[in-house]
Amino acid sequence: MNNTPSFSRRQWLERLALPAVAAAGAGLVGLPAAAAPVHSALPIAAAPPPSAGVFNVKDYGAKGDGDTADTLAIQAAIDACHTARGGVVLLPAGDFICGTIELKSGVTLHVAANGRLLGSKRREDYSAGKGVPSGNGNIVFIYAANADNIAIEGYGTIDGNGLAFYTGKGDNTGPGQKGVGGNFDRPHLIVFYQCTRFTVRDIFLTNSAYHCFRILKCKHVQLQNIRIYNRVNKNNDGFHFNDTQYVHITGCDVQCQDDACALFGSNQFVTVSDCSFSTRWSVFRFGGGEAQNITVTNCLIYETYGCPIKISSGKARIENLHFSHITMRNVTGPIGIGFTGGGDAGAVDGGGAASFVRNISFSNIRATVVEKPVNHPDIHFGVNVFDGELNSCITLNGVGKAFLENISFSDVHVVYAGGGTQEQAAKRQVPELSAEYFGVWGTKPFGPPAYGLYARNVKGLSLHNVRFSFDKADERPAIVFDHVTDATVHGLSAQGSPSSELIRLVNSSDIIFTAVRVLTPAAVFMKVEGAASEHIKADGDLGRAVKPLVLDAAVGKKAVSIRSL
Structure with missing residues (x-):
């Protein structure tokens, strides 16, 4: 004990910090991983070598140098890191041109702040990912399959050079296209398939030839502070998930051309928070499978068309989706839910289980809705506008015998462009289509019969403190309920039209409206149609409506009770 040297507190801290710096590796770019501080007089005989855990490409x-193909060298560094049971592959400052590379278990790819990983412009430098199932284009720039404990990090850039693969054709997987004649022979930027525990943070992802980020059948995913700018090719998605669980997305900024955050199939236990999105098509898009237990909060959505929140499904089991504290500026849609159980008793994938869409909530939403989509000036190709995108509204669309269940809107304020016509307002036969919202409204007269909310086949609908208004006159009702049952509307405020009713109910029952305010003159407060309409009550400030109630001949005299306060 008497031979043990005595260390000051400062010397102990310096000695203990050295292994941590070595382990962090590229965390301090430019500092040798295990270099002793110049002021330390202690010998560090046990310190690891300077390059321990860091594999500089x-x-x-x-x-x-921006000219030489570095694919083999970068892959060699990744392989060596994996063989060493993990570490950091460092991409320092410079422009590294590369074809397909594979990330492997235990590898962290660190792209330094002035480093750029550039996709080759030559198709022959890319291949399908080994172990990634074929279908929907699995040609890829960076991928990992059946791996775990992976990370991509750093303030550098991964650039797919996607403009080199622009042919003017998309993949033709939109409504009714089924991929016929589509362009699939182009690389996705990043694909992870059946990977567990991976993180992507701080990186700038840009210019993919196809989807930016495909995450397929993965678990335990962290996506943090990522910036995506992806607008050089068709089908330029941001994040695209299939059948993935335990996903947490925070602090990301996504500007893309196609779906910004597609959640197809059975994605579960997903949180999205503190992000911003802009795209020509939708942001949160759901379809098929078992999309369950998903929350989206504190997000900004701007200059987004094709419906920011879009749930379009045939056979599916979708439940427990919650959207809160979202600001939308200049969008179309802005929310669309379309659902049908299909013609085979609602079976899912032939398994016989009943399909459903239920327990979906929207709270603290502020939105401005434009009359029609506008091309983004930084997308170099024009994007067609569908007829059904004109004069859009919130759409809840159950078809046939299928009902949406337990849908709620709380503290929602939407300002619409207006401009809806009497011809649209007179629309009674709405096509029974489970298509995306613009498909439902794609028949003449184009656009929905309501400017605020159209709901068909909904059970358990709740509106609390909802306000609908428009910038210029709109001759449609604010709300149309068609085969809606068990609905509660409290604190609705809406602008009316001198030529139409504010609220239209068609074959709807067990509905109560309380504390309703008619903000501008309306011909009628409420019009009720259909023999199935019954047990309807309403009260509120109805003074600006010329008539409080109009019933068609099929509605019973005691079906509706209205009181003006």
Whole structure:
């Protein structure tokens, strides 16, 4: 004990910090991983070598000169890192041109702040990911399959050079296209398939030739502070998920051309928070499978068309989706839910289980809705506008015997462009289509019969403190309920039209309206149609309506009770 040297507190801290710096590796770019502080007088005989845990791609032959193909060198560094049971593959400052590379278990790819990983412009430099199932284009720039404990990080850039693969054709997987004649022979930027525990943070992802980020059948995913700018090719998605669980997305900024955050199939236990999105098509898009237990909060959505929140499903089991504290500026839609159980008793994938869409809530939403989509000036190709995108509204669309269940809107304020016509207002036969919202409204007269909310086949609908208004006159009702039952509307405020009713109910029952305010003159407060309409009550400030109630001949005299306060 008497031979043990005595260390000051400062010396102990310096000695203990050295292994941590070595382990962090590229966390302090430019500082040797285990270099002793110049003021330390202590010998560090047990310190690891300076390169321990860090695999600099230049040590494996990468040039980073923006001209030489560095694919083999970068892959060699990844392989060496994996063989060493994990570490950091460092891409330092420079422009590294590369074809397909595979990330492997235990590898963290760190792209330094002035480093750029550039996709090759030559198709022959890319291949399908090994172990990634074929279908929907699995040609890929960076991928991992059946791996775990992976990360991509750093303030550098991964650029797919996607403009080099622009042919003017998309993949033709939109409504009714079924991929016929589509362009699939182009690389996705990043694909992870059946991976567990991976993180992507701080990186700038841009210019993919196809989807930016495909995450397929993965678990335990962290996506943090990522910036995506992806607008050089058709089908330029941001995040695209299929059948993935335990996903947490925070602090990301996504500007893309196609779906910004597609959640197809059975995605479960997903949170999205503190992000911003802009795209020509939708942001949160759901379809098929078992999309369950998903929350989206504190997000900004701007210049987004094709409906920011879009749930379009045939056979599915979708439940427990919650959207809160969302600001939308200049959008169309803005919310669309379309659902049908199909013609085979609602079976899902032939398994015989009943399909459903239920328990979906929207709270603290502020939105401005434009009359029609507008091309983004930084997308170099024009995007067609569908007829059904004109004069859009919130759409809840159950078809046939299928009902949406337990849908709620709380503290929602939407300002619409207006401009809806009497011809649209007179529409009674709405096509029974489970298509996306613009498909439902794609028949003449184009657009929905309501400017605020159209709901068909909904059980358990709740509106609390909802306000609908428009910038210019709109001759449609604010709300149309068609085969809606068990609905509660409290604190609705809406602008009316001198030529139409404010609220239209068609074959709807067990509905109560309380504390309703008619904000501008309306011909009629409520019009009720259909023999199935019954047990309807309403009260509120109805003074600006010329008539409080109009019933068609099929409605019973005691079906509706209205009181003006």
